[in-house]
Amino acid sequence: MPKPYCYEYPHPAVATDLCVFSLDKEMRLVALFIRRKQPPFEDQWALPGGFIKVGAENLDQCARRELMEETGTEAAHLEQFGAYSDPGRDPREHVISVGYLALIRHSPAVAGTDAAEAKWFPIETTKKGDLLVNGRRAQLAFDHRKILTDALQRLRRRIDEAPIVFVVMPEQFTLAQLQSAFETIKGEELDKRNFRKWVIDKDWLKETGEFQRGRQRPAVLFTVGKKISKLYAQGQK
Amino acid sequence: MPKPYCYEYPHPAVATDLCVFSLDKEMRLVALFIRRKQPPFEDQWALPGGFIKVGAENLDQCARRELMEETGTEAAHLEQFGAYSDPGRDPREHVISVGYLALIRHSPAVAGTDAAEAKWFPIETTKKGDLLVNGRRAQLAFDHRKILTDALQRLRRRIDEAPIVFVVMPEQFTLAQLQSAFETIKGEELDKRNFRKWVIDKDWLKETGEFQRGRQRPAVLFTVGKKISKLYAQGQK
DNA sequence: GCAAAAGTGTTTCTAATACACCCATGA
DNA sequence: TCATGGGTGTATTAGAAACACTTTTGC
Numbered sequence: 001m002p003k004p005y006c007y008e009y010p011h012p013a014v015a016t017d018l019c020v021f022s023l024d025k026e027m028r029l030v031a032l033f034i035r036r037k038q039p040p041f042e043d044q045w046a047l048p049g050g051f052i053k054v055g056a057e058n059l060d061q062c063a064r065r066e067l068m069e070e071t072g073t074e075a076a077h078l079e080q081f082g083a084y085s086d087p088g089r090d091p092r093e094h095v096i097s098v099g100y101l102a103l104i105r106h107s108p109a110v111a112g113t114d115a116a117e118a119k120w121f122p123i124e125t126t127k128k129g130d131l132l133v134n135g136r137r138a139q140l141a142f143d144h145r146k147i148l149t150d151a152l153q154r155l156r157r158r159i160d161e162a163p164i165v166f167v168v169m170p171e172q173f174t175l176a177q178l179q180s181a182f183e184t185i186k187g188e189e190l191d192k193r194n195f196r197k198w199v200i201d202k203d204w205l206k207e208t209g210e211f212q213r214g215r216q217r218p219a220v221l222f223t224v225g226k227k228i229s230k231l232y233a234q235g236q237k
Numbered sequence: 238m239p240k241p242y243c244y245e246y247p248h249p250a251v252a253t254d255l256c257v258f259s260l261d262k263e264m265r266l267v268a269l270f271i272r273r274k275q276p277p278f279e280d281q282w283a284l285p286g287g288f289i290k291v292g293a294e295n296l297d298q299c300a301r302r303e304l305m306e307e308t309g310t311e312a313a314h315l316e317q318f319g320a321y322s323d324p325g326r327d328p329r330e331h332v333i334s335v336g337y338l339a340l341i342r343h344s345p346a347v348a349g350t351d352a353a354e355a356k357w358f359p360i361e362t363t364k365k366g367d368l369l370v371n372g373r374r375a376q377l378a379f380d381h382r383k384i385l386t387d388a389l390q391r392l393r394r395r396i397d398e399a400p401i402v403f404v405v406m407p408e409q410f411t412l413a414q415l416q417s418a419f420e421t422i423k424g425e426e427l428d429k430r431n432f433r434k435w436v437i438d439k440d441w442l443k444e445t446g447e448f449q450r451g452r453q454r455p456a457v458l459f460t461v462g463k464k465i466s467k468l469y470a471q472g473q474k
Numbered sequence: 475g476c477a478a479a480a481g482t483g484t485t486t487c488t489a490a491t492a493c494a495c496c497c498a499t500g501a
Numbered sequence: 502t503c504a505t506g507g508g509t510g511t512a513t514t515a516g517a518a519a520c521a522c523t524t525t526t527g528c
Contacts, residue, residue, distance in 0.1 A: 006240035007330075010291035011248035014333055052322070054247035055331045059322040083320050083335050085289070085296040093244075094292045096251055096333075098320050176480075193482070194518065216479040217525035413507075430509070431491065453506040454498035481524070488517080497508070 012094040016063040017049035017084070017144065019099060019151030020071065021185075022106040023168045028122040029184050030106070031133070031148065032070065033140070034115035040091045041141030045133075047148065048118065049097065063100040069112050076104040077164040081154045082147075089143050097142075101151045101158070103167050125152065125187055159185050163204045163228045174212050174219040175199070204228050249331040253300040254286035254321070254381065256336060256388030257308065258422075259343040260405045265359040266421050267343070268370070268385065269307065270377070271352035277328045278378030282370075284385065285355065286334065300337040306349050313341040314401040318391045319384075326380050334379075338388045338395070340404050362389065362424055396422050400441045400465045411449050411456035412436070441465050 020032035033045040048070040052062045059080065067073055078100055085096045109118035121133045131138045131149050138145045159165055165181050179195045199205065206225050211218035223229075257269035270282040285307040289299045296317065304310055315337055322333045346355035358370045368375045368386050375382045396402055402418055416432045436442065443462050448455035460466075 001245055003243035003245050005245070005247045006243040007248065007250075008238055008240050008242070009250075009288065010242045011244065012251050012289060012291045013244075013246070014249050014251060051246065052249060052333075054249045055324045058324060059320055059333070080320060083296055083317060085335075087292045087295060096289075096296070098322075174480085191518075191520085192480090193520085196481085198517090213526085214479080215527050216477085217481080217527095219480060411507085428492075429507090430493085433508085434510095435490090450499085451506080452500050453504085454500095454508080456507055475528105477528085478526090479524100480526095482522090484520090486517100486519075489515090491514075492512085493510105495509090497506105499505090499507095501502105501504090 010094075012085075012096050013051055013090075014054075014059075015049050015051045015095055015097045016059055016066060017047045017097045017099050017147055018063060018066055018070070018102055019047060019148050019155075020067065020102040020104060021152075021155055022104050022120065023181060023184055024106050024120060024122070027180055027184055029124065029187070030120040031123045032109055032118065032120055033133075034070070034111065035117040035119070036141060037114055037116040043116070044139070044141040045119075045121075046141035047144045048112070048115070049100075050112075050114075059098050059100075063098075063102070066112075067102055067104070070110060070115075070118060071104060071107055072110060073104045073107055075167075076102050077158075077162075077167055078102050079154070079158070082150055084143055084147055086143070097147070099147045099151060101154050103155065103164055105167055123148075123152070125149075156186050163202070163224070163231070166204070166224045166228065169224075172208055172210065172212075172221040172223050174221060176219060178222070247331075249322075249333050250288055250327075251291075251296075252286050252288045252332055252334045253296055253303060254284045254334045254336050254384055255300060255303055255307070255339055256284060256385050256392075257304065257339040257341060258389075258392055259341050259357065260418060260421055261343050261357060261359070264417055264421055266361065266424070267357040268360045269346055269355060269357055270370075271307070271348065272354040272356070273378060274351055274353040280353070281378040282356075282358075282376070283378035284381045285349070285352070286337075287349075287351075296335050296337075300335075300339070303349075304339055304341070307347060307352075307355055308341060308344055309347060310341045310344055313339050313404055314395075314399075315339050316391070316395070319387055321380055321384055323380070334384070336384045336388060338391050340392065340401055342404055360385075360389070362386075393423050400439070400461070400468070403441070403461045403465065406461075409445055409447065409449075409458040409460050411458060413456060415459070 022030050024030045034048050036042055036044055036046050050066045063078055081101050082099045087094045109120055111118040124132045175196055179190055183190055204225055205222045208221045208223050210221045212221050259267050261267045271285050273279055273281055273283050287303045300315055318338050319336045324331045346357055348355040361369045412433055416427055420427055441462055442459045445458045445460050447458045449458050
């Protein structure tokens, strides 16, 4: 195998690892994993991600490119949260991975070239903070359980600070749906009245004037305010 | 120049850049810079830092090692805050730098091997957030102004969240001195009574029973509580 | 008329802020 | 005795949290 890229000093490989979260149809918090086609950790589930194109892109661009390759998703909340760099974390060579948190609208997973399969799995945390994937303690390749745990913690902080939840909401939604999204992401129940006060006080929402009709009392439909929807344009028609 | 380290795919160089803060004798907030001995940016001031020892250390260890080399300081608050990765940020090659925030006891700066000089400079920020070094708008090599600006922002957040201020305090100190340290780091004045309430409510301090005597009323001397001093052991005898 | 979800206000508590005077000492 | 910095308490406000009943609709 040729090794044409040579340096005066040793260089590590650098990759981004993506912690891609979404809410599925049943409003479960899901994360995207790929099943590895190659060693190491062949056939195990791992975070999507890939190596940076040296000299051609920065880490944000790398993460965005990988996200596109794995999900076809253009716009999303994408945020760097940490670098993982233990020399032994990848048995092949010293690989430094920069973790990215992504929150995207749910979409079919697409296996990239180096993955046998890409799939969304429901995730949750136990009371003591252990990460569960599909209800069982996460078994992931590399140090990806640690990375994902950090990402989820970051997501749960961010969800209150910035209007990122709207990337997983449909164009119109009721307050009950919005509350449910928050509850799922945060993994805790929220008080209805306090939630409504809190979210309406923020300058995020706009009433559409329309109603969602079901078998009960119709619910007011909201949409995202203009300023916010510009920031988090969702490729939603 | 030989290039003995070869890879199948291109690899970037990876370094840590250290934003080392301290308080000097006059209680000014200072940051440590080195004057570069080599191109690029020869003779310009830059952040200390250096390349990771591939396969032999992780980024935290790299940062800690560099800190030791530049300051002789063993223990300090040291915290990763972000990766800087634009392909053109270093003209030589694609270098990814991971920024570390360090807060250490003031100590003489020591020029490392690749620095002509190492020096502490007083830093502050304008109201609109511009970074001033020595009272003038910062002129630093690479993208180090951006990195340092991010670091300072992080420092100002952390200082309230965790008992890191004690790495710059002497073993015994008065509340007035402690308040002054907070004010300097945060770049704003604090209310004396509110500060005392706040800091005493935290479980950080212990009265020594001793007093500092000056030309005025003696001030109660405090020291750091046991739990805290373990976490932030300072190499102070 | 009843089941089901939508909607709504008030009280309580806590944390942050603003603010002004007396105290103990050295000179 | 006075200049100097050390030390203290209370009232106000804002935001978070707890909490229960009425409304509107489809069936």
